Amino acid sequence: MNFQLTEEHEQLREMIRDFALNEVAPTAAERDEEARFDRAIWDKMAELGLTGIPWPEEYGGAGFDFLAYAIAVEELSRVCASTGVTLSAHTSLAGWPLYKFGSEEQKQKYLRPMAEGKKIGAYCLTEAGSGSDAGGMKTTAKLDGDEYVLNGSKIFITNGGVADIYIVFAATNPEEKHKGTSAFIVESSYPGFSVGKKEDKLGIRSSPTTEIVFDNCRVPKENLLGVEGQGFKIAMQTLDGGRNGIAAQAVGIAQGALDAAIDYSKERVQFGKPIVANQGISFKLADMATGIEASRLLTYQAAWLESNDLPYGKASAMAKLLAGDTAMSVTTEAVQIFGGYGYTKDYPVERYMRDAKITQIYEGTQEIQRLVISRMLTK
Numbered sequence: 001m002n003f004q005l006t007e008e009h010e011q012l013r014e015m016i017r018d019f020a021l022n023e024v025a026p027t028a029a030e031r032d033e034e035a036r037f038d039r040a041i042w043d044k045m046a047e048l049g050l051t052g053i054p055w056p057e058e059y060g061g062a063g064f065d066f067l068a069y070a071i072a073v074e075e076l077s078r079v080c081a082s083t084g085v086t087l088s089a090h091t092s093l094a095g096w097p098l099y100k101f102g103s104e105e106q107k108q109k110y111l112r113p114m115a116e117g118k119k120i121g122a123y124c125l126t127e128a129g130s131g132s133d134a135g136g137m138k139t140t141a142k143l144d145g146d147e148y149v150l151n152g153s154k155i156f157i158t159n160g161g162v163a164d165i166y167i168v169f170a171a172t173n174p175e176e177k178h179k180g181t182s183a184f185i186v187e188s189s190y191p192g193f194s195v196g197k198k199e200d201k202l203g204i205r206s207s208p209t210t211e212i213v214f215d216n217c218r219v220p221k222e223n224l225l226g227v228e229g230q231g232f233k234i235a236m237q238t239l240d241g242g243r244n245g246i247a248a249q250a251v252g253i254a255q256g257a258l259d260a261a262i263d264y265s266k267e268r269v270q271f272g273k274p275i276v277a278n279q280g281i282s283f284k285l286a287d288m289a290t291g292i293e294a295s296r297l298l299t300y301q302a303a304w305l306e307s308n309d310l311p312y313g314k315a316s317a318m319a320k321l322l323a324g325d326t327a328m329s330v331t332t333e334a335v336q337i338f339g340g341y342g343y344t345k346d347y348p349v350e351r352y353m354r355d356a357k358i359t360q361i362y363e364g365t366q367e368i369q370r371l372v373i374s375r376m377l378t379k
């Protein structure tokens with residue numbers, strides 16, 4: 001067993017850390033305040049090859065592995081969780097199903113420009129009435145000649161409005177529920193596609209989250225992803241890996257908050273000494289660091305399993321469960337260490353705390369992770 005990252009992984013981390021500190025961090029607070037997505041940051045990520053890390057070069061990717069991708073999401077999230085999830089949804093939720101289930105033609109047409117960062121991807125599963133019960137979706141797709149006609153609406157879509165390519169799940173045979181669900185590649189330019197309400201969120205505010213509406217949206221037949229009826233499994237398998245992207249995001253958020261808390265506790269003087277001199281503070285830091293390290297190990301392990309074609313669904317759910325809870329507790333403790341200042345927007349820890357909360361909710365709530373893990377333990 002070797003816990004050491006390769007030199008290539010270390011170099012990649014250095015490069016992304018440098019980019020994150022110099023190009024992403026300076027505007028993170030302002031973009032959060034204004035709930036503004038910055039395409040220029042995305043374009044720079046594309047130039048650095050970050051928009052297609054795990055995909056082979058023949059599809060415009062960097063030919064790296066899922067560990068490299070996890071490191072990228074972690075480092076971006078360490079300064080800006082919104083930028084982290086933009087990359088995560090694009091890569092894990094939209095790129096992955098294209099890579100795994102797309103035809104050669106679909107990969108060249110859609111995965112390549114996405115990997116090159118010319119196009120952004122999104123994933124449309126959740127509906128107003130079907131969140132955790134993903135199989136209960138009401139959006140339908142009916143074949144009409146050479147096109148499927150999609151009707152319905154999806155909510156809470158990460159990258160909604162800024163994405164060009166949407167992986168959409170719809171019922172082709174509603175009576176059959178899971179077995180009657182299919183997956184489609186939908187371009188934002190198709191007639192009948194529109195972007196609905198943009199959510200005003202607690203955290204990850206510079207990552208747009210919107211409703212996506214399909215009103216007789218006509219999708220060419222050749223944009224069916226996989227085969228008819230395979231959609232639910234595609235959705236679930238996509239989330240198996242996607243959850244590890246969120247685990248990496250959570251690790252990054254927690255690390256960013258810990259870094260800030262360490263610096264502050266060494267600078268802040270009360271009762272004539274830096275507050276870190278009190279075990280009430282230094283023991284908190286020790287617990288925070290321990291939780292982060294355990295979360296990171298689980299996250300990297302899940303990424304390693306996927307990179308080595310080994311089963312990773314359980315590991316990924318465990319990583320997200322632990323890392324999401326760790327991010328929430330670590331950021332809350334970071335605010336506590338900052339005291340009253342931590343509750344203001346003068347310091348970044350309140351943003352980290354707001355951003356952490358979503359990692360316990362999206363890509364399956366913590367309760368759904370427990371369901372997934374326990375089912376795998378007992379099946």
Ligand code: CAA
Pocket residue numbers: 089093123125126131132133134135156157158178232233236237239240313361362363364365368371372
């Ligand atoms: N891989 C492959 N197949 C799978 C699978 C997986 N991981 N999970 C389930 N399946 C298959 C099952 O084997 C079963 O197949 P058969 O019918 O052939 O036996 C079929 O799918 C139905 O499975 P279940 O009976 O287990 O389905 P269920 O209705 O009980 O649901 C669930 C299972 C785990 C609760 C699932 O609904 C789920 O994951 N819910 C949470 C959804 C979620 O994570 N949503 C987040 C959306 S994305 C997001 O957050 C926004 C964003 O953009 C970031």
